[in-house]
Amino acid sequence: MAPLSARIGPSILNADLSQLHEESEKLLANGADYLHLDVMDGTFVPNLTFGHPVVKCLRNKIKDAFFETHMMVQNPQQWIEPMADAGVQQYTFHIEPVLDSVADVCRKVRESGMKVGLALKPGTAVEAVQQYIDSADMVLVMTVEPGFGGQKFMGDMMPKVQWLREHYPALDIEVDGGVGPATIEQCSKAGANMIVAGTAIIRADDQAAVIRDLRSAVQSAINHGGQC
Numbered sequence: 001m002a003p004l005s006a007r008i009g010p011s012i013l014n015a016d017l018s019q020l021h022e023e024s025e026k027l028l029a030n031g032a033d034y035l036h037l038d039v040m041d042g043t044f045v046p047n048l049t050f051g052h053p054v055v056k057c058l059r060n061k062i063k064d065a066f067f068e069t070h071m072m073v074q075n076p077q078q079w080i081e082p083m084a085d086a087g088v089q090q091y092t093f094h095i096e097p098v099l100d101s102v103a104d105v106c107r108k109v110r111e112s113g114m115k116v117g118l119a120l121k122p123g124t125a126v127e128a129v130q131q132y133i134d135s136a137d138m139v140l141v142m143t144v145e146p147g148f149g150g151q152k153f154m155g156d157m158m159p160k161v162q163w164l165r166e167h168y169p170a171l172d173i174e175v176d177g178g179v180g181p182a183t184i185e186q187c188s189k190a191g192a193n194m195i196v197a198g199t200a201i202i203r204a205d206d207q208a209a210v211i212r213d214l215r216s217a218v219q220s221a222i223n224h225g226g227q228c
């Protein structure tokens with residue numbers, strides 16, 4: 001099994017979406033390990049962003065970056081094939097709307113060739129993912145209510161991250177929402193190794209420095225056994 005690695009995936013949610021390609025290229029040039037693409041359907045969350053046609057256009061311009069879609073949608077089954085066809089490598093969906101068919105959705109995502117991410121809203125107990133861990137490649141612990149960028153980080157989600165790291169030492173664990181230089185220490189100590197940061201990177205004068213500092217905080221917690 002590959003050792004855990006620290007990876008930084010900027011969210012383009014609060015970027016200038018009229019310049020999606022340029023903004024994405026800039027993030028990658030500044031050291032982003034992957035792109036976190038927030039897909040919202042206006043039903044699961046009270047906001048709308050973009051869907052697979054936009055992701056496909058971005059993929060046509062950017063051939064080699066790892067794309068994760070964070071599916072904040074009511075019906076995650078519906079978008080598996082379109083997102084796989086659009087060139088997405090990881091399909092991270094919320095379990096809340098599909099609690100009675102999580103295993104089935106996981107199977108279909110894997111059959112489509114994408115990695116599986118299971119996302120948890122702040123109010124969802126972490127134990128809810130336990131029975132699906134073998135079917136998943138990553139668990140995303142939301143540190144804000146999904147729907148909007150620029151919200152305040154919820155430090156009281158860290159026990160969920162700790163619980164996951166204690167029970168699954170090799171699991172990829174992602175945090176998303178209000179993460180940045182001021183909150184990275186809590187995330188890295190708790191055991192997160194995949195870090196989504198939107199506003200903190202997009203609005204930074206020196207994106208490369210922020211990405212580098214976030215990654216080194218997480219990598220150093222991994223190296224020094226500082227997690228948990």
Ligand SMILES: O=C(CO)[C@H](O)[C@H](O)COP(=O)(O)O
Pocket residue numbers: 011013014036038070072144145146147148149150151176177178179196197198199200
């Ligand atoms: O999923 C999300 C919101 O639902 C975004 O990924 C997240 O909010 C990132 O933005 P920021 O770092 O500004 O909070």
Ligand SMILES: [Co+2]
Pocket residue numbers: 011036037038070176196
């Ligand atoms: Co997100």
